[in-house]
Amino acid sequence: MKLKMFFIYACCFSSVAFAQTKPPVKITGSMGVGYEGYGLNLNPNTPFFYGQRRPWNQFRVKFAPTIKIGENFSLPVNINFATKPTNFLGPFAGITALGSQSFKQWLTNPLNNFSLNPKYKWAELQLGTQYLNYSELSTGDIGIFGAGFDLKPKNYLFKFFVGNSQQGVNFTLLPLPGSPGAYQRSHWMAQVGKEEEGKYKLAFNFAKGRDYFGSASPPPPLASPHENFVTSFVSDVYFKKGYYFKTELAQSIYTPDNTTTFLPPPGVKSFLPFIKAKAGTNKDYAATAAIGKKSKNFDLGFNTRYLGAGYQSLGYPFQQSDKLDLTMNTRFNAWKDSGTGSYKMNVIANIGNRINNFNIGPRANQFIGMVNWFTQFNPHFSLNLSYNNFGFNTNGVSLGTPTIKNVSNDFGVNPTYTWNNTKMSHLLSMSYNFSKYKETVALPIAYIPTITNNTTHTALLTYVPTYFNRKISPDFSLMYFQNKINPGFKLQLASVSAGLAAPLLKEKLKWRGQLQYTVGKVAAFTKNDNVIASMTADYTISKKVSWTNYMSTNYFKYGDELGSVPLIGANYLESTVRTGFTYRWK
Amino acid sequence: MKKIFNLCILLCLVLITKAQVNIVLNVQPQPPANYNTWSQRNEVITLVAVGSPAGNAVSAKINATLETADGSPVAKTDITRAPIRQIAAGSTTILYARDVLDPSALVFNASFQNQLNKTGKLKAGMYKLTVSLVNDNGSAQLSNEQVKIFTVVAAQLPVLIAPANEAILNEASAQTAIVFRWTPLVPRPREPATYTVLVFEILDGQTAMQALRSNQPILNADVRDVTQYIWRPQLGMAEEGRNKFIWTIKSSDIQGTPITGESISGDAVSEPYTFSFRKGWNGIVEGGGKSVVPRSIDSKVSNIVIVTVMNDGKYLEDGTPILAQPTIVGNVSNVKAGTIVKAVHSISKLVLTTTTDDLGNFSLCCAADCISVIYLNDVEYGKIKVLLSDQNIKFKKGETKN
Numbered sequence: 008m009k010l011k012m013f014f015i016y017a018c019c020f021s022s023v024a025f026a027q028t029k030p031p032v033k034i035t036g037s038m039g040v041g042y043e044g045y046g047l048n049l050n051p052n053t054p055f056f057y058g059q060r061r062p063w064n065q066f067r068v069k070f071a072p073t074i075k076i077g078e079n080f081s082l083p084v085n086i087n088f089a090t091k092p093t094n095f096l097g098p099f100a101g102i103t104a105l106g107s108q109s110f111k112q113w114l115t116n117p118l119n120n121f122s123l124n125p126k127y128k129w130a131e132l133q134l135g136t137q138y139l140n141y142s143e144l145s146t147g148d149i150g151i152f153g154a155g156f157d158l159k160p161k162n163y164l165f166k167f168f169v170g171n172s173q174q175g176v177n178f179t180l181l182p183l184p185g186s187p188g189a190y191q192r193s194h195w196m197a198q199v200g201k202e203e204e205g206k207y208k209l210a211f212n213f214a215k216g217r218d219y220f221g222s223a224s225p226p227p228p229l230a231s232p233h234e235n236f237v238t239s240f241v242s243d244v245y246f247k248k249g250y251y252f253k254t255e256l257a258q259s260i261y262t263p264d265n266t267t268t269f270l271p272p273p274g275v276k277s278f279l280p281f282i283k284a285k286a287g288t289n290k291d292y293a294a295t296a297a298i299g300k301k302s303k304n305f306d307l308g309f310n311t312r313y314l315g316a317g318y319q320s321l322g323y324p325f326q327q328s329d330k331l332d333l334t335m336n337t338r339f340n341a342w343k344d345s346g347t348g349s350y351k352m353n354v355i356a357n358i359g360n361r362i363n364n365f366n367i368g369p370r371a372n373q374f375i376g377m378v379n380w381f382t383q384f385n386p387h388f389s390l391n392l393s394y395n396n397f398g399f400n401t402n403g404v405s406l407g408t409p410t411i412k413n414v415s416n417d418f419g420v421n422p423t424y425t426w427n428n429t430k431m432s433h434l435l436s437m438s439y440n441f442s443k444y445k446e447t448v449a450l451p452i453a454y455i456p457t458i459t460n461n462t463t464h465t466a467l468l469t470y471v472p473t474y475f476n477r478k479i480s481p482d483f484s485l486m487y488f489q490n491k492i493n494p495g496f497k498l499q500l501a502s503v504s505a506g507l508a509a510p511l512l513k514e515k516l517k518w519r520g521q522l523q524y525t526v527g528k529v530a531a532f533t534k535n536d537n538v539i540a541s542m543t544a545d546y547t548i549s550k551k552v553s554w555t556n557y558m559s560t561n562y563f564k565y566g567d568e569l570g571s572v573p574l575i576g577a578n579y580l581e582s583t584v585r586t587g588f589t590y591r592w593k
Numbered sequence: 594m595k596k597i598f599n600l601c602i603l604l605c606l607v608l609i610t611k612a613q614v615n616i617v618l619n620v621q622p623q624p625p626a627n628y629n630t631w632s633q634r635n636e637v638i639t640l641v642a643v644g645s646p647a648g649n650a651v652s653a654k655i656n657a658t659l660e661t662a663d664g665s666p667v668a669k670t671d672i673t674r675a676p677i678r679q680i681a682a683g684s685t686t687i688l689y690a691r692d693v694l695d696p697s698a699l700v701f702n703a704s705f706q707n708q709l710n711k712t713g714k715l716k717a718g719m720y721k722l723t724v725s726l727v728n729d730n731g732s733a734q735l736s737n738e739q740v741k742i743f744t745v746v747a748a749q750l751p752v753l754i755a756p757a758n759e760a761i762l763n764e765a766s767a768q769t770a771i772v773f774r775w776t777p778l779v780p781r782p783r784e785p786a787t788y789t790v791l792v793f794e795i796l797d798g799q800t801a802m803q804a805l806r807s808n809q810p811i812l813n814a815d816v817r818d819v820t821q822y823i824w825r826p827q828l829g830m831a832e833e834g835r836n837k838f839i840w841t842i843k844s845s846d847i848q849g850t851p852i853t854g855e856s857i858s859g860d861a862v863s864e865p866y867t868f869s870f871r872k873g874w875n876g877i878v879e880g881g882g883k884s885v886v887p888r889s890i891d892s893k894v895s896n897i898v899i900v901t902v903m904n905d906g907k908y909l910e911d912g913t914p915i916l917a918q919p920t921i922v923g924n925v926s927n928v929k930a931g932t933i934v935k936a937v938h939s940i941s942k943l944v945l946t947t948t949t950d951d952l953g954n955f956s957l958c959c960a961a962d963c964i965s966v967i968y969l970n971d972v973e974y975g976k977i978k979v980l981l982s983d984q985n986i987k988f989k990k991g992e993t994k995n
Contacts, residue, residue, distance in 0.1 A: 035931075058813070060809070060810070060811050060812070060813070061809060061811070062809060069798070071798075085798075087798055092807075093807065093808055093809040094806065094807050094808075095791070095793075095808065095809055095810055095813075096791070096805055096806060096841075096843075096860050096862060097805070097806035097807070097860065098806075099806070099807070100860075116807065117802075117803045117806040117807040118807035118808075120798070138800050138802075138803070148802045149802060149806075150800070150802075150803055187859075227859075229851075229853075229859060230859045231630075231633050233857060261713070261857075263627070263629045263630055263633075263713065263857075264629075264632070264633060267632075267696075269696045269697055270697070272696075272701070272706060272709065272710060273706065274706060274707065274710045275710045286696045286697075287629035287632070287696075287713065289629065289709065289710055289711060289712055289713035290710065290711060291711050291712055315711065315712065316711070316712035316713075316714050316747075317711050317712035317713045317714065319857050321857075324856075324857060324858040325802075325841075325856065325858050325860075325862065325863075325864050325865060326856075326864065327749075327750070327856060327863075327864050329712075329747065349889075363749050363752070363779075364717070364747050364749060364779075366712060366716075367626050367712065367714050367715075367716055367717055367747040368716060368717040368718075368747070369717050369746065371749060371776075371779055373752060373776075383887075386887075395757070397754050397755075399752070399754075399776045401749075401779050408623075408744075408746060408779075408780035408781065409780065409781045411776070411777055411779060411781060413754075413776055413777075413820075415754060415755070415774065417755075432885075438763060438766065442772070444774060444821070446777075446820065448777075448781065461821060463772060465766055465770075467763065467765055467766045469765055484765040486765060486766055486769050488766075488769060488770045490772065490823055492821075498823060500769055500770055500825070502768075502769040504765065504768070521829065523768065523769075525769055525825070527825070537825065537827060539768075539827055539828075539829055540829070541828075541829020542829075557829070558829075559828070559829025560829075561827045561828075561829070563827065581827070583829070
């Protein structure tokens, strides 16, 4: 009996122990391979009149499972790469001119992603390519290949990451279009703070970026190696009844050329050990603030954003400095339905002003105003009205440069009517947009303004029938577009399109096709024609494996707008094919 | 050609005059406001110095004075700190901004120094630069004096106007024509600038900035001196998930040289904007009848997302679909696989959750006899009503019930 009890006890114990040492493993996510092919036939082949706009051939590989072990551990994997670099802007632009990429360049090319993010409870390890957004002013726009962590014990925040956003790329002129070159750029960033979701967030951010001069040979002739260090403090507080206050204060120290051996000017101090001041180093500030109230039926917010003329962050390379933005936004619901208690009217409005060259001058003012007014009159009929105003004004007379004033007014009306019966529902949507854009350029000497008036009309009619007991989903639309610029330019386009979606082959094949014909007329030239046909066909091979396909063809025939023979009637046929297999863990 | 002409003039001057060195100063009429970049740009300031063929080699220092147009001092060379330059007899020496305004010797007026320390830029305005060569202690002038007036204006790259940032365009309209508008370069160049309109597709799994930095542009069109472009995209729109784009403007001068303005990216591109297309309809739900769940009037869910549920065509008066069974079978269009669909019972607050598959389909058990609010990724979308099965027989198919 004792022996029996021992065996039962041993079995129970071992099964418990087994359950503890072998927790359940669950894999989700997907992996797949895809091919994209592009074809372009020009008639005539010369002279050149239309360029290739996709790579001829491209293979893409994706491996993105998430492995979950037990309740607390997960391992998301993201391996995503393409075989042919297609970089056009940024540090890798024109890299194909150098032949093949080095392994490091391939790893850090923004075309590719290689990341592992193992996470245990509140601790996450970040390995490989990461797009980390720490805050609006510190860093957040670029992908960095490296390593770091994101820890959130209780309500505390500890984040750190170090890596490279780009490798050195040599400058070359040939083969055309050449490579402008780039320096290797390394970054590190850290965040320390405390956050309770929906209540507050307080955090310090630190972001450093540095270029290495010796990393490109020959170096880029039009760029110098930068160095930059940003510190910022984020403070978001959420009060009762939906009130909130958010702010970020930031300081940047920026050296445009870190190879200089000259000493910094008086008044510019190093911030050691993070950055050493040199000749040309400058220190400037930026700030954002938002205050407002959010509730179910009413929002009101005021936002401001200031970037000093010398404020720079290598984490936001396209950010424009020296500007002040002031915006106010509101949203409210009105016209309560007494029966259901829901609201029938929704209004969203924004108004804002931006001043560019705020410190350096001459200032340029931009005004942006927008209102969108939606009303659901009854279950069948709704109406959307929208109005946008944009103004731009710069006074250059005092500097001997032209004064520019642009004003854009856009008005849109979009009624939608739906009706049902027992077999189908119908949706009829109409849309009309009117846009008037006026540009005034006044030269400083004669002060005789040149005014360009530009008006656009767009009218669209869409009809979507939905069958309740049939499996086809068609849609139809008609459109007319007219753009008129004085003096003497007029573009008119009229198009008709139809689409159809349906499951086929016992619903294993999901098919959707669309056909569109457009006739266009530019000024007094003869008309041009355009036909586009596209189709998707997604086939479910098994519960986990699917085969996706996309084909499109685009035929365009010009009138006589390109010039004389042989370009009269010039035409091109552009084709795109995409196919791929996806395995989805379920 | 201009340089050769200057050199010829200079040689003539050297032969006619008795100065030990003759200099010619060239300054860009509108140099960049970012003074810190002048030392890297040879085109900003050029000083051509020619030693007299009859004399000996000259050891000289550059004495530069920078003033505003009204004569207020901006900066002056401290001769004691200026390096000595050797100008050989009869030979030509070309010096640039880094030599003329040598950072180791130039002393700025306090207010301008503070401005530079903070921004690295000179304030917009007209300036006067006076340059001559002097002896070691500055007591004797060794060359003629040259004076140039120039205007500093911080170049502003175009600001994008339309489509506005994160704009959602109607797909049926956008596939025929999209109007791009932007502001011109400020100051407006004397010769017509070229604006290159660039549009990049944002592929599935890419961030907008990643697409900008890695993809081939789907539109790459040059226009000269106008700030509008009408794009006929000619893209097949049958495919899902290919409806997000990022666009920008690249500016260049008449020679094709990029105008980088004051931005640090060096790409001469303006701050980019994104836009996407709104699908008119995409809800494929297999089998049975289906209804679109009306969007809550204040829903923050993108209006390209449509939730469809299987039902038999029964609705409350406000369009809320009525389901006769506690299992909701539906579809969410234009969302990624794995989108969390949550139904919250409006009285008991019971929460039931599921996720969409790769086609956007989902099924969810829901508490009956009450209105449930549907959330997508925790953002309120709309509501449905689920009946107890015995209530189902109280009205016929196609009727509405309050």
